[in-house]
Amino acid sequence: MTQKTVLNATHRELGARMVDFGGWDMPIAYGSQIEEHHAVRQAAGMFDVSHMTVVDLTGERTRAFLRHLLANNIDKLTKPGKAIYSCMLNERGGVIDDLIAYYLREDFFRLVVNASTRDKDLAWIEAQAAAFGVNVRERPEFAMIAVQGPAARDIVLGLLPDDSRVKVAKLGKFVAAEVEGPDGIPLFVARTGYTGEEGFEIIVPDTRAVQLWKALAEAGVAPAGLGARDTLRLEAGMNLYGQDMDEDVTPWEANLGWTVSLDEGRDFTGRAALEAQKNAGVPRTMVGLVLDEKGVLRHGQKVLSAAGEGEILSGSFSPTLNRAVAFARIPVGEPGDVRVDIRGREVPVRIVKYPFVRDGKPQDGIVI
Amino acid sequence: MSEIPGDLKFLKSHEWARVEDDGTVRVGISDHAQGQLGDLVYVELPEVGATVQAGHGTAVVESVKAASDIYSPVSGEIVEVNEALNDKPETINEDAYGEGWIFRVKVENRDELEDLLDADAYGELVENDD
The missing domain is CATH 3.30.1360.120 (Probable tRNA modification gtpase trme; domain 1)
Structure with a gap:
């Protein structure tokens, strides 16, 4: 339906x-x-x-629950109204969803999660919340x-x-x-x-x-x-769940390391797996790509680099830059000259730092 | 949605064919198709001189959203491509049945035109599509 x-x-x-x-x-x-x-x-x-899902969490131990549920540290929120962007991870360190958590009162936090992940998110949150006596209420x-x-x-x-x-x-x-x-x-x-x-x-x-x-x-x-x-x-360099990361991708591999808080003594779900991957060496990295010639980078296209093959995650024509840009996940290592396979043709692309555009303007190094 | 010109013939996959005075066939995509694709940003044109077969992928149009193969309605040789689309692919959005044509074919077998839908039949197909 x-x-x-x-x-x-x-x-x-x-x-x-x-x-x-x-x-x-x-x-x-x-x-x-x-x-x-x-x-x-x-x-x-x-x-x-x-279509996005609003979930209200209430109960005395809501903050303690979110310390456990989220990879970012909810204790960064000290003033009512303040929000944080975070991943919610599985035990393998894979991303169940990305979300925004608002601190409203000590016993009342609000989450906004993705629409496409609604059912599994609610099931996961409810299962984890039980031990903390936190009430989970969707607000349709x-x-x-x-x-x-x-x-x-x-x-x-x-x-x-x-x-x-x-x-x-x-x-x-x-x-x-x-x-x-x-x-x-x-x-x-x-x-x-x-x-x-x-x-x-x-x-x-x-x-x-x-x-x-x-x-x-x-x-x-x-x-x-x-x-x-x-x-x-x-263009703004923001990930889309399902395209740029999912349950088999860790935040390290999705350029979301900045949202992970390995603060001492906090036991959040997925932490052990994230630390293990960090210690062993993260195998894949997410990079920004710009295509200077004609054509459009699309999800699923093969990326060829000196470090090995990867793939386009989010890719599209950028109306602000008037050329195609993309995120790609490729093996870690010196990438050399990077190419993308577009319908059997190997097209050269440039790896760039993103965001591609901020506050209406192309960022340095995006357009050359 | 603009009126479908009566002199056009169509493939079900939304390409149109127009027989020119010199007997060659000009090809483009329908106004309905451009509307469905949304803003076009890139067109991959065939080479002049290339041989094409009816029903085979001959060009590619890319909108912001997706890439789509353009099938040739007729077999023959490409005698001209619309180079203006290289700089202004949005011409297809603006004038799908006119300035937004894609390529022109010197036809091998005119009978192939009989297999195409006429404007009325195509119009019906599109109505059911919506």
Whole structure:
């Protein structure tokens, strides 16, 4: 059964091309995917991300539970509203999912996990939570709208009543606040995103989501589909679960080492496997690739390097750079001249440091 | 969706064929197909002089989303390719039945054209597709 977000009819009214995305009927684009991409880089765009799963955790030992569940250290969160990006690992150190955890109260944390991994995530979290007496509650009655782009912040602030505006304007990066929105809509506004631009991800009761969407549209925010969301996050150097990492890939192999906290004495699931792999030497590494000639890098294409064969993970045409970029996983070692097999043709590519694009601009060394 | 020109013949895989005054056949993809593919960013054109076979992959169009083989509706020799697509692949999005043509074939066997769908039949196929 295909699931629909509460904004489904709104997308269809706007003439969106709908696709199945992890069991959800979602808009891939409303018109030109490239124009939607540019709208977010240059002004403001919004995405319906209501398919994502909100999970509230409550109970006195919630923090202790998250110390155990997450590879990043939840104790970095000391102020209510602050969030952390983390992987949730299996015993082998493989990634079950990547998520954002918000600290709201000492006995109340909120997770936002991927839509495509919902069932296994809930099963895993519930199984682990039992020993800590933590209550796990999915919140399907919430919709979520991401408003992103250099103009996003001012547009959202402009829609808020005075006292809410003051609160939201003060939010640091990766911090959220519960505020009253236009017409008294209760909002959970987080200064987070998946595009490499400023903006907010706003959790809203599904009964009020259409109203919020329309208010944003009237204020000049362009609807953008999952197609643009994918090229934006790739340019911004952000991983996509299922494509860039999964249960057989460790954070070391997915360029997510920065999210792993090997703080002393914390026993999180997967830690032993991660330490063992680190000590033995991580066999594979994830790199950024740029294709300077014509063609498009795609998921699954073979990558040839002096260190051995690898494959393209996320790959696409980058509208900002006007050429193809990709993440690839290749064996560790001196890569030499790297080539990608595109339909039987070996095409030279460059390994680059990513993000490819940040705050609307190509990063150094990406375009030569 | 724009009107389907009545002089075109189609493959089920959404390529169109137009017989020119000189008897050669110009080939492109339908407006429906470009809409489904989304923004095109790259076209891999065949070589002029190459021999092509009806129903075989002859060119590749790549949108942001995916790469798609373009099959030739007829057999013969490639006599011209639309070089303008190298710099402006989005021309196919903008004018699929006109400036967005892809290649032109000197046909071996005109009977092959009889196997193609006419505009009405293709229109019906696309309607059922949506």
